[in-house]
Amino acid sequence: MVLHSVRFRLVDSPTSFGARRRARRAAWLSRTFPDLADMDILDLGGRVENWTRVPVRPKRVHVVNLEPLPTELPEWAEADHADACELPTAIRARRYDLVFSNSVLEHVGGYERRRRMAEAVRDLAPAYWVQTPYRYFPVEPHWVAPGMQFLPLPARVFVARKWPLAYNPGKPYELAMKQVLNTELIGRAEMRYLFPDAAIRGERLLGMTKSLIAVRTG
Known part of the structure; x- marks a missing residue:
């Protein structure tokens, strides 16, 4: 029970260290994209509820996930049950201001599927933000x-x-x-290969890179 309590404080609690890191990442996103409040965003693998807690909420959020969809959505959100690596034609035909993905790339199932997801990310908007845990951080985050x-x-x-x-x-x-x-963590070389037109940022903890973020600002 003591170790479960430790995990809750580190990762799962709304006031946990992990939650504070996510809040800092959301603030970093809004600084990177000053027009975020006016953007139409595609979120690959996320949840609508996550966008209710950010400091700046986009004008429109379209969430695509393989998880069950929420039964009710706020007026600024839409959601589809779909695979980020095999997006339906109706989604691939659309254009967004920004594609966002957080801690999804490492779960899609091998390099070829990561390549297909990266291709979709790069095609669907002039700007994107794709975060994934860094393989060589000493603690496996999941x-x-x-x-x-x-x-x-x-x-x-x-x-x-x-x-x-x-x-x-x-x-x-x-x-x-x-x-x-x-769950297959990836390194900087593969991230650069998947997103050659992006800047690869490192999110650091205790002086070490904890996660990688591929950013294209448009």
Whole structure:
């Protein structure tokens, strides 16, 4: 119970360290795009509720996610159930002011699908902001486990099931395997390759790069 409390304070609580980092990232986004309040945004893999807590809310937010959609939406939002790597023609035909994605790229399922998502991001708007955890930060962020991303697959599955700071420790083997296979952190070289027309920014913690953000300002 003590370790679960530690995780809640670090990651899950609205006042946690993780929540404060997300708030700082939202402020950084609004400084990078001073016209954010007037923008029409496509959010790949996000949630509408996240946009209710930002310091500057865009004029219009279109959320695309594979999760169940909210039953009610504010007037400034729309949502579609779709795959960010295989967007429907109706979405690919639209144009936005900004494409946004936060901690999604590492979960889409391998390089080829990351390439397809990056291609969609670059095509759909003149500006984009794509954030992903950095592979070489010493703590794997999803399980809050030091060095987990460098372990062989069976060891990562073991950590996913047994590490006390993970979500739902003791989960079935099949679920842990699926979660591990669907989490692939990437480094700076691949980020540059996927987004050659972007500046690659580093979000730092304790002097080390914690996440990468590909930014094109238009």
